[in-house]
Each structure stands twice: as C-alpha cells, then as structure tokens.
Amino acid sequence: MAPLTASDASPPSPVPARILVVGGGGRENALGWALARCPGVEQVLVAPGNGGTTALAGCRQMAIAETDHDALAMACRAHAIDLVVVGPEAPLAAGLADRLRSEGLAVFGPGADGALLEASKRWAKDLMREAGVPTAGYWAATDRQQALEALARHGRPLVVKADGLAAGKGVTVADSLEQCRDAIEEVFAGRFQSAVAGEPAAAPSLVLEERLHGPEVSVFALTDGRSMVLLPPAQDHKRIGEGDTGPNTGGMGAYAPARLLDAAGLEQVRQLVLEPILAALRARGIDYRGVIFAGLMLTDAGLRVIEFNCRFGDPECETLMPLLGPELARVLLACAAGRLEEAPPLSIEPRCSACVIAAAEGYPGEVRRGDPIHGDLGDAPDLQLFHAGSRRTEAGSVVTAGGRVLAVVAQADDFDTAFERAYDGLGRVGFEGMVYRRDIGHQVRTRRPALP
Numbered sequence: 001m002a003p004l005t006a007s008d009a010s011p012p013s014p015v016p017a018r019i020l021v022v023g024g025g026g027r028e029n030a031l032g033w034a035l036a037r038c039p040g041v042e043q044v045l046v047a048p049g050n051g052g053t054t055a056l057a058g059c060r061q062m063a064i065a066e067t068d069h070d071a072l073a074m075a076c077r078a079h080a081i082d083l084v085v086v087g088p089e090a091p092l093a094a095g096l097a098d099r100l101r102s103e104g105l106a107v108f109g110p111g112a113d114g115a116l117l118e119a120s121k122r123w124a125k126d127l128m129r130e131a132g133v134p135t136a137g138y139w140a141a142t143d144r145q146q147a148l149e150a151l152a153r154h155g156r157p158l159v160v161k162a163d164g165l166a167a168g169k170g171v172t173v174a175d176s177l178e179q180c181r182d183a184i185e186e187v188f189a190g191r192f193q194s195a196v197a198g199e200p201a202a203a204p205s206l207v208l209e210e211r212l213h214g215p216e217v218s219v220f221a222l223t224d225g226r227s228m229v230l231l232p233p234a235q236d237h238k239r240i241g242e243g244d245t246g247p248n249t250g251g252m253g254a255y256a257p258a259r260l261l262d263a264a265g266l267e268q269v270r271q272l273v274l275e276p277i278l279a280a281l282r283a284r285g286i287d288y289r290g291v292i293f294a295g296l297m298l299t300d301a302g303l304r305v306i307e308f309n310c311r312f313g314d315p316e317c318e319t320l321m322p323l324l325g326p327e328l329a330r331v332l333l334a335c336a337a338g339r340l341e342e343a344p345p346l347s348i349e350p351r352c353s354a355c356v357i358a359a360a361e362g363y364p365g366e367v368r369r370g371d372p373i374h375g376d377l378g379d380a381p382d383l384q385l386f387h388a389g390s391r392r393t394e395a396g397s398v399v400t401a402g403g404r405v406l407a408v409v410a411q412a413d414d415f416d417t418a419f420e421r422a423y424d425g426l427g428r429v430g431f432e433g434m435v436y437r438r439d440i441g442h443q444v445r446t447r448r449p450a451l452p
Contacts, residue, residue: 045075157179353418
C-alpha cells in the first residue's frame with residue numbers, strides 16, 4: 001500500500017476563531033482564559049462576565065444577561081461567533097442551547113431536555129435506574145405528607161434533595177430524623193423553588209435518598225452524545241470551615257488529579273456510569289452535547305453516583321483548565337458539531353493543580369459587597385487568578401459583588417508545592433473581610449502551605 005500523502009490525509013478539524021462564553025462566574029472566567037490561549041482562537045467574548053474579564057488576554061466582556069436569549073443570539077450573528085460555550089446550568093435548563101442551535105450555531109452545552117439531568121433530581125434518578133447506573137436508593141415525594149410518611153417508614157436519617165435547580169443549596173445530609181423533617185418542611189415551604197426564565201416556578205417536590213458514606217470525587221466527560229473525552233478526576237471542598245466543618249457552600253477549593261481514582265478507576269467510571277447514561281439519553285431521543293459531570297462517592301460497596309450535573313463544576317473548572325492542552329477549543333467545537341472523532345486528542349499536563357477560593361465575609365449567607373479588590377499575581381506561568389463574584393465600577397476599579405469572589409490556582413509537580421504557590425498567590429491579592437480555608441487539599445498534602 002502506498003504511503004499517505006498530504007493530499008490523502010484527512011483535513012484538520014476546524015478551529016473556532018470567535019467564541020462566546022455565556023456566564024459570569026469563576027468557571028466562565030477560567031473557560032475564557034483557557035480558550036483564548038488556544039492557537040487559532042482570535043477572540044473570546046464573555047457575557048455577562050465579571051470584574052476580571054477584561055484582564056484576561058484575548059477576552060472581551062459583553063453586558064448581556066445569560067437570561068436574554070434574543071440578545072445573545074443577536075450578538076452571535078453580529079460577531080460571527082463560531083462556537084458558544086454555555087457555562088451555568090440555569091440557561092441550559094431554560095433552553096438557551098436550543099435557541100442558539102435553532103439559529104444554526106454550534107453550542108457546547110445540552111438542550112433543555114438533556115439539562116434535566118441536573119434540573120430534576122427525580123428525572124435523573126429515574127434515568128440512572130433505567131440505565132443501571134449504581135446510585136443510592138431513593139423515594140420521590142410531591143407533597144409534605146408523602147415525604148414525612150416515607151421518612152417514618154424508613155425510621156432513619158435520609159438525604160433530602162429539593163427537586164430542581166437550587167444553586168447547590170437544596171441538599172440536606174441529615175444526621176437525625178428531626179433534621180430530615182425540618183429539611184422536608186423547608187422544601188415544601190418553597191425555600192428552594194426556582195423558575196426557568198419566562199416560566200412560573202414548579203410546585204415544590206423532593207427526593208429522599210439513602211445516606212452513603214465514603215470520599216467524594218468529581219469526574220467530567222466532554223461528549224458529542226456518543227463518544228467522550230475524560231478529564232482528570234478532581235476533588236472539591238464544600239464545607240465553609242477547616243476540617244470540613246460548617247455549612248455547605250458552592251465550593252471553597254479543589255485539586256486535581258484526585259488520587260482517589262487511578263486510570264483503572266476512571267475507566268470503570270466510563271464503563272459503569274458515563275457510557276450507560278449516554279446510551280439512556282440517546283434511547284430517550286436526547287442528543288446530549290456538552291459536559292457530563294458525575295459526582296461520585298466511593299463507598300465500601302463500590303462507586304455510587306450522588307448526582308449528575310450538565311456543566312463544569314466550580315471550582316473544579318478553575319482547577320482543571322490550566323492542565324488542558326491547546327486542542328481544547330477544537331475539541332469543544334467537535335463536541336458541539338457532533339463529530340468528536342474528528343478532533344485531535346486533548347493533551348493533559350501530567351501535573352498537580354491546586355485551587356483556593358477567597359470568599360466574602362458572611363458567605364455562604366448574606367455577604368458584604370462593594371469592597372475594593374487589590375493586588376496582582378503578575379505573569380507567573382504556573383499561577384492564575386480567576387474572578388467570580390466581582391464587578392468593575394464605572395470608575396474602573398474592581399469591587400466584590402458576590403459570595404465567592406476570587407480563585408487562586410497553581411500548578412506544580414507535586415501537591416505540596418502547588419498549594420504553597422496557591423496560598424502564596426492568595427497573599428498577594430485581597431479585599432476587606434476575605435474568608436478562605438487554610439486546609440484545602442489536606443487529603444494530598446504532607447506539609448501546610450506558607451500562610452499569608
């Protein structure tokens with residue numbers, strides 16, 4: 001057989017020159033930073049972005065809300081956007097990807113049907129059961145009495161999950177029956193009700209789950225609906241206090257790769273969890289293109305899925321992006337186009353990445369806002385500063401504007417050095433009332449980082 005010539009070889013997969021990232025948090029800040037570094041990408045627009053967006057090389061902020069589907073579609077046409085990457089779950093559940101695809105745009109993110117994987121706990125649990133995915137036993141309830149009766153039948157504490165998007169705050173891991181009853185009352189009092197943009201909020205409902213025990217780990221797959229690329233596993237830290245104490249948050253830090261899953265363990269996740277759930281989605285006629293985020297617990301009886309999400313985790317996204325290679329933009333475009341097999345392999349740095357979150361005083365409750373953010377990390381190649389809850393004032397200064405304000409991320413050949421770099425970087429930025437944990441990554445560190 002004659003050797004292949006240049007003219008015989010398959011053409012390289014296309015590069016999206018102009019990308020729109022939808023969202024305004026730390027996840028979208030990190031996505032914009034990573035995509036702008038990819039060869040061939042000319043500009044990344046971020047809508048609505050945050051106070052740190054304009055500081056990212058190659059990124060431009062657009063003052064368009066993620067709920068304004070018409071304005072986003074118009075901006076895509078006006079700026080000849082080649083790829084849209086939708087960051088948060090709420091616009092995906094509201095059908096933004098469907099709206100933009102109807103305009104002929106390539107969108108990395110599932111339609112509203114696929115976003116039910118996160119938007120409805122009951123729908124997701126039913127799909128897991130249908131797919132044979134290992135998960136905790138569960139009981140759905142659509143009214144208060146039904147839930148209380150189910151709790152009484154089991155006679156032991158259960159996990160209470162509001163059925164719907166609750167910004168990470170709708171889950172109670174109860175230690176007592178009294179806590180369970182209180183959590184059930186909160187759900188049916190409407191505390192966690194959320195409305196998809198333009199539609200009334202659904203009636204409260206919930207899922208009760210068996211309580212599992214074991215370490216948690218996050219696994220992300222980039223998929224075109226049939227095949228997938230797995231990213232290194234990551235581990236998040238949800239509790240506000242050191243020693244994993246206090247209330248849950250959106251995440252106070254993370255690290256990757258998590259040693260809880262080696263290559264064989266990651267392959268097991270592919271075979272037992274991700275491939276079956278993709279097949280079940282296809283069986284329901286759902287063409288899922290985007291990220292599948294599997295939150296896993298490694299129990300004595302084997303791995304179990306705690307939940308699925310339809311987008312990158314935060315702060316896992318900030319932790320992972322610096323490890324991903326220059327092929328990322330082409331891989332996401334190939335997923336959006338349904339042709340992942342045409343994309344180049346995604347290279348992944350074999351290094352350790354450490355992320356520490358700086359939150360505003362009062363988080364995860366009512367937080368103070370409007371405090372000036374000061375400091376700079378310079379141009380260190382292994383150190384990144386991603387903004388989340390910040391905004392730029394008319395005068396040009398950057399101030400706090402949310403609960404989780406900054407993410408400082410560092411890479412090194414070992415976790416001790418990576419965390420030392422991250423905490424050192426945290427000492428160079430700040431704002432009044434800054435709150436952070438000093439023990440992020442305690443699972444993999446052998447020495448404490450130098451504190452600011």
